[in-house]
Amino acid sequence: MPFAVIMAGGRGERFWPRSRVTVPKQFLNLVGDKTMLQLTVERVQDLVGISGTYIVAGLDFKKIIMKQVPQLPEENIIIEPFGRDTAAAVGLAALVLERKDPREIMIVLPADHYISDVPRFQEILKSAVAAAWRGEDIVTLGITPHRPETGYGYIFQGELFDTFTGVPAYRVVRFLEKPDYARAVRFLSTGNYLWNSGMFIWRVDLIIRLIKKYTPQLARGLNIIGQSMGTEQYLAVTGEIYARLPKISVDYGILEKAEKVLVMRGDFGWDDIGSWTALERYAEKDECGNAIEGRGVFLDTSNTFVYSPGKTVGVIGVENLIVVNDRDSLLVCRKNRAQELKKVVQALKDEGLDEVL
Template sequence: MDKIYTLIMAGGSGTRFWPRSKTAKPKQYLNIFGEQSLLQDTIERFATFTKKENIYIVSSATQAKVLEEQTPMLPKENLIYEPVGRNTLPCIGLAAMYAEREDPDGVMVVSPSDHLITNTALFEDTVLAAAKIANERDGIVTLGITPTYPATGYGYVQTAEDITGNEKIKQFKVERFVEKPDEATAADYLKQGGFYWNSGLFVFKVSVFLKAVEEFAPELYADLRKIQADLGNPSYPETLDSIYRAVESISVDYGIMEHAKNIYLVEGNFDWNDLGSWESVYQTDKKDENGNAGMGEAIFLDAKNSYVSTDDGLVAVVGLDDVIVVRDGNTTLVCKRDNAEDIKKIVEQLKANNKSEYL
């Protein structure tokens, strides 16, 4: 294959990571582990096998300042700003229109910006195996994570024919994509076997993907072509704004993956965490002898299995177990670990009450 392109989707708001994740600097721009942000770690992960001039990022126009601050290694013209979020299919389609001008048959890898992946050598091998299928079979390939428990927070992919052959990494035709199940259904999937977690990582030829958009989302395809026709012109920002705001908000799973027949899966056995909440950060982080973990200066006294994140000063947790405490500027969060998914409701309440100073 001549070229590999990478698209990193970085427009999310990260509401379950409030109060550190805020409108001006959402989760993907935070250094939750180490000195680099999750976005910078993602760029570094792909830069080992993708030229930096072939790495694109799609983000929100409201995040332009922080995105440019964190990506001096990338050409500015590779930073694509959506005037408004419209889910993953329009986002990927927009970036594909950019890449198509360079090489219609180039292979594009699509990745979220906020995953934690540690064994990067195996990750690279897995992506390149997917790229080979995309190039040789004109397939749209997803990286499936081997499930370790009956998770209800992920979509699942059911595999069909095994096409591994002499390859080292398992590869399959895909039978179907299924929505997030309840726990009993997820447990049944694990018992049956042949089901994988949907990682949100996709690989395809640009031309193959755009053909699928034309077939399964023709109105979106027509709109994207109108946007592409104005690329490079002074009127482009106005064209993008007026057309993109009107397109349907739809996921790539629902819009393409559930309908297309040329779908494949490559088994992903690299260490993977989608970092969906503070609880998932706690689960991933190193813990002391009492099961406590965190970032910043903290004291745990008669406390177990708790997590602290503080940007400044000291946080002390006394006599409490299984709590999350996050301090950021003028905001502090205290919650039970079991309620980590409910943090987004705080953001909703702050918006409803026009408390923008805390967002």
Template sequence: MQPPTNIDFVPVILAGGSGTRFWPRSRKARAKQVLALSGEETMIQQTVERLRPLAQDSTFLVITNDLLAETIGKQLPNVPAARILREPAARNTAPACLLAAAILAKSNPQTVLGIFPSDHVVLDDAKFVERMQQAIQVAAAGENIVVLGAPPTRPETGYGYIEEGVAVSFGSEPFEVHAVRRFTEKPDFAHARKFLSAGNYTWNSGMFLWSAQTLINAFREHCNSMLAPILAIADAFGTPDFDRVFAEQYPTVENISIDFAILESRSFKGEGKSNIYCLPADFGWNDLGSWSALHEHHLQHIQDIGNNNVVESSSTLQLDASGNYVYAPGLTVALLGVKDLVVVQTDDALLVTTRAHSQEVGRVVKELVKHARHELV
């Protein structure tokens, strides 16, 4: 099936989150997406910048929360304030995706929306745009859902996996996509190692594309209880009643991810039956999910790093030290006889852990909340 020649495309940026994995630099009011962790621009600024060849700033939808909306508005001055939506309650990704689809369907149900996390890294912007153009074609050609799968490089247990099925040629200038057989959320190490060796599994990048009507229909089939309150919110969009209806209806919907609500329910109906297709996220994707991941990112993509130490400081001395990540701006850092540490300093906190434990930094935040240290959260 050939896609329409003129396709409306709207990027939807998911920018909620409480900022626990990059504590102490990230906090509720300055979560990972509004920090400059990789380069001079913040993560959300980089996300918008790489999508600009595909859409005007005025068409973007950003879904965030009250704590981050003002900062995001300042960082994205060309995105209209009315298109930066403030969730009145945290409800995971499924309600946010459906809300975006319902709002866009009011003007054009065939609009293709792309769901993009606001805090991921892409190294090859040109390849990213090429893959998105292909994904838009597939999404516009029918009741199709498109996912972007990153080639796995290790048996990672912190990512979801996509099992690819048969290859399908698509488009007037043919490119290859794979029918999706199933999704698996964060497997144990044994399964992750099996997936890596199988050769037909990719990491779920969290980037999805579909038409507004396709997504609404999928919710009608698999998560119908969410439809009425979200459609009511969308009906109020652009009216004086929007904030009130949003605040009344949104907290009533289920707290569930788009993966569980739609993708896992719709997949594995037999080859090609689910209408879910996977394109390769072969553009240097990284979700920077921990301090250790940021360390690895710097090692792979910044030259002249000695002894695998990544140090962000005014100056550094490295003596018999290797594999460390240190963030201590304005200080001289001396590393002596230490290995695989993560040390992060801010004005009011100091984190010292190992790279192996960096995925568990959220435990620190939970303890701070438990002890009512809310000023540090």
């Protein structure tokens, strides 16, 4: 049975002020009653079971994970001493799974994605597992774009490689960084550029080999950590070595360099709920494109999203704004600047206002 590794260590800064350091967005119920983490765990249970589910996060989040996913064995929470981006997190998880079964499939999933068609997602994921089974190819899930999105990385889809349980797998020509608007429009029009979903499927021994090949510094550090697993020195060794590991993403460190990468199209209603503008897509709007979570009125206002549970809000004479009133903090920004919210978080840090972060 495959393993599922859920990456839950993000800080969710683009969802401030609702997302905070102590409870970032993956632990919030942004769409529906369940949290993003709970939904992610739930949708892979038919394929991997709870014993095959692993969650990677910092020690600060261990208690909240155990509270939100009480059925998860405590040893299945893989603790990162520090956030060192996704390559280190994937490598640490691979070390744990290598001790279980190095030839098993490892499914890597972010904890904060929304998927509306879960049965279709499960169907394609099973096909991706079949494609990765030989242990020669990385498999990723690409999303057919339906708007010129500048907030995602892209995958350039190449020729058909094969079909696995009815789902075609294509060769990846290359990965591309987040484009400007003009390039995003061109990507949308060509039909063979897909959004990079950040979901990856590979065999455990394959990703370990690729880490050694393409990120030798990371491999050396992980090797030292691996040697200490199961000993009393593990926590001390991990804390010392992890801080020195290179801070790179698995996309940049591995995928962009790997020779054999396949992509399957994920037509299962995917969304990266990574910002307030993304969440707005699921809000009910009035005839002027306004939406509100809470109570209030819009006068001479269009395309504005207000999040203010428990408070009444009046909005007059504006357009294309996001207004978030949460506990002790207020955010007001133009929609086209929502991707820059990390700058606000950093500015608040610089001002010494850590109590609101």
